[in-house]
Amino acid sequence: MPVDRAAAETFIWSAARLVDRHRYTMLFADGPAEPVVAALSGYRNPDGGFGHALEPDLRCPQSQPAATLSALETLREAGGLDSDMASGARAWIARIAAPDGGIPSALTGFEPYPHSPWWSADPGSMLTFALAGVLHAGAVTDDEWLARATEWCWRGIEDTGRKPTGYWLKFACTFLDAVPDEDRARAALTSLRLRLDPAAFAPAGGTEGERLRPLDISPRPGSRSRRLFSETDIEAHLDEVENEQENDGGWMFDWLAWSPEQTSAWRGIVTIRALTWLRDNGRSI
Template structure:
C-alpha cells in the first residue's frame, strides 16, 4: 500500500510539474526522473544571469527584482552542483559579480537596496546593504570550495577575505537561526580539512542537537524546519543526529502533505500567485528527491 502511494505521488507530481512549474524546474524534473540532460537544466538557468555575471530575474521567487542579488547567485551554484554540471561561462560571470560586491572586510550582503524597488517578501526589505552577512556568504564560499576544480577563485583576494569573514562569524556569533546554521554547515563541510574545521564541526553538531533547533513534530505548522529539511538525504551530516524513527515519521507525513494538484505546499506567505507556483515547483522537486533518497519513491514516473 505504501509503495502504491509512492507511485501515485510521483505520477501526480509529474502532472503538477508540467501543468504549473516554471521551465527551470521542469528541466530539473526531467533530469532527475526522466533521464533529461544536465545541459538543459543549465540552459534554463542561463536566462536568470545578468550582464554583470550575477543572477536575478526572480530565480529566488520571493525576490522579484530583475537585478543581480547574492542569494540567487547561491542558488545558481547549488543548481550546477545538483546536476553535476558547472558551466565555465556562468562561473566566470559569478566570479566577476562576487568581486564587485565583496565588502571591504570580506563577505557579501544578504541583499542590495535594489530589492526595495520591486515586489518582495517583507523579510527581504533592506535599510542598508554595506554590511556583509553570514547568509548567504557561508553557502557561496562553501559551494565555491566544493566546485573548486571548475574555477581559480580561491587565490583571489575577495575569496580569501570572505573566508576570513566566515571564521570571524563562527568565532564571534552563535547562529541559532536555521538559515545561519545551514550557512555555517556548508562552509565547514567544504572548507579544506583542518583541526579548526573539525573542532567547529563538533561544535555545530552539538548546537543542532539542542532542543528546539530541529522541529521533531512532523505535523507542526507555520514556518518551521523539520527533520527532513535538516536531513534531506540519509547521507546528510544531520541525519546521524536524529533517530531512524523520527526520519520514518517525517517521511510518512511528507507523503500526506502532497496537495490535490500533485505539488507540495510552501510554509510561508507568498508575494503573489505566480511566486507561490514558482516556489512550489522548486519545492516539489526537493520533496521528491528526499522521498527517493530514503527509498520511498521510484526512480522514474513509469515505475
C-alpha cells in the same frame, strides 16, 4: 506511504517554471543538462550575476546574491560549475563582497519591485555560508573570494557565544558539509549540536507554523551534518514529506505565500526538493 509520482510529474508540467521543468527531467528522467543551463541564461545579467525573480521572493531584475546562489546551486546540479556562466557569477560575487569576504543579504535597488517583507540590504549575511558551500561542494579551488569567505565562515561558526538558529544553521551546515577541512568541520558541528535548542528550528519573524526540519538542514545521507540528528529524526521527517503531497500532486511550502507567481514558482521548487529528499534517502518514488 509511497508518493504518487505520476501526479507529481503532472504538477511539475502544469505549474513549475521552465528551468525547474528541465531540472525535473534531468534529475528524474535522465534528461540532458544543457536545457537547464540554457533556461538559466534568461535570468542572467550582463554583469554576470542573476536576478529576474530566479529567487521567487525577490522579483527585481537586478543581480542579487540570493538569485546568484540559486543559479550556482543549479549549475552545480547540472555539472556546470566550470562553465563561463559560473565564472561570471563568481566574478560578480567577488565584486560585491566586503573586504572580509562577507556577502550582503540583498543589494539596494530591489525595494520598488515585488518582494517578501524580510529582505534588507544587511552586510555580511548568512548567504556567505551558502555561496561558499556550493563552490566548495563543486571543488572550486582557485578563487580569491572563496578563500576570504571561507575564513569569514569559520569565524562566524566558531563563535561559541552565538546560538545557531533558523536559516543561519541551514546555511552554516551547507558550508560545513562541503568545506575541505573535514576535522575542523566535524568539530564545529559537535559544538553547534551542544548549542542547539528547539527554538533553533523556527526562523525569526517567520509565519505561524514555519520551521526548519532535519532534511532542510541535512538533506543528504552520509553528510557531516547528519550528526545533528538521530536516524529517528530523519525517518520521521521522511514520513512527513510522504504525507504532505497535496491533491494536485505537488508539495506546498510553509513560509509566507504572497503572490500567485511566487507561490507557483516555490511549489515547483519544493516539489522537486521533496522527491529528491525521498529518493536520496531510500524512499520509494
